[in-house]
Amino acid sequence: MQADAPLDLDALQALLDDVPAPLEPLDVSMLDGYLTAVALQPKAPPPAEWLRWVLDSEDGRAPPVGYNAEPIRALAMRRLQQLDAAIRHRQWFDPWVFEPVDEDGDDADPEDWETILAAVYPWVAGFALGADAFPRGLMACNNAELLEGLAGIYQFLDPEDLEDADELLEAIEAIEPAAHLSEAVEVLVSHSLLLADVSRPQKGPQKAPHKSGPRRPGGPPRSGGGGGGGRPPRR
Template sequence: MSTPNTDLTDAEFAELDELLATTPAPLQALDASMLDGYLCGVLVQPRQIEIDEWLPNIFDYDGGQLPDAADPVWHARIQALVERRYKALNRAMVENGWFDPVVLDMDDPSNTEPAAGEEEDPVYAAMTPISRALLPWVAGFQHACLCFPELSEMPDDAVMAALARLYRHLPAETPEEKEIVATLDREHPLKDLDDAIEELVVTVADLRDLTEEHRYKVETLRREGPKVGRNDPCPCGSGRKYKQCHGSN
């Protein structure tokens, strides 16, 4: 039996995917693979992001908001499943430095070929089968970085290099993007999908380590002015001692 502290089963991942697919039009919700990448993108940000801030973004890739009339039971079930996966990913990263990402099955033609009657995008067609399989997950990760740009704006070359290792699996459209992908393919070739998944997970773990100090940094609160003793005159100007005036609350 599933509990709030367990990861999702295969059946629950399938259920979540189906629930997200019924998001009211015209919203375009993330699918299960994109959602998984999105959650990892949230977890490695240089600040802790609360669920009320990151949850709405899963229901529309372009930032649309759910209508007030959305089914509350449907919404609650999605939130319960998503929150369990979020906690499981966080726990796996902290305890093991590893997690199992939800990626497409390359052996399923429906995942890598255009739908009937649709022409294949030439940019997508130029991608390797490995990148096609990882594309939804990485697109979800990028979605998190667009919603919360703090990670991408960090002045850290190591962070930028890690992001490039992930974004090599996105369609390269500009000459600069194509050059980066070509350089990575030449200097860090991927043998197969398992090798690519291992690199993806290690890269996310690297990002988590690079941002950990920022994420858990506690700022010391500074007092504006000297401390008022209980027997000192109250700063409000009443003429009474602080303990008998505002200090009595």
């Protein structure tokens, strides 16, 4: 099967849901943000190193003896290869971000700030996990050069989760909040590619990333997650 073939997200989520307790696996949206951060590492971590955080986002604990993680590893590796290719060639990619539904089961208002936060927070939380899991990689790059890219992505986190990051918080405060969920999704991609210019610089002339346009958010219901409790819109 080709690495760029679409993945069955429902099947992947079912596999993640079946990871045995007490492990706390990522859901598919968090997984996508996490793998994006893995793809941005200057040196690719070995699969065993990044897989342990997929299976247990709390402490990276090993699964019980006899548990077969290969189906998850294989699907996650395919997605990582897709993200790696997009980042290497500075091409647009579609994050696994899904629009929440309201109490009646209808799509929530994509222009509402709380809807935007609820939709992108799992992806951003997964990204933050991937960035922090390998402190000698992406986060060891020049802080000043990382600032713009990180601010664009971390603006959707709760400011209380960004302790001792005054410069980052100041940069976030200067950002005009997204007015629509699709705009927020574009921010995730564009700022991931900004980070790629720091951690995985290209040689020779660079082309502007090809933008296919964000897909309409939608997909399997997510378990867990929550809003980031971020700043209110400045608009």
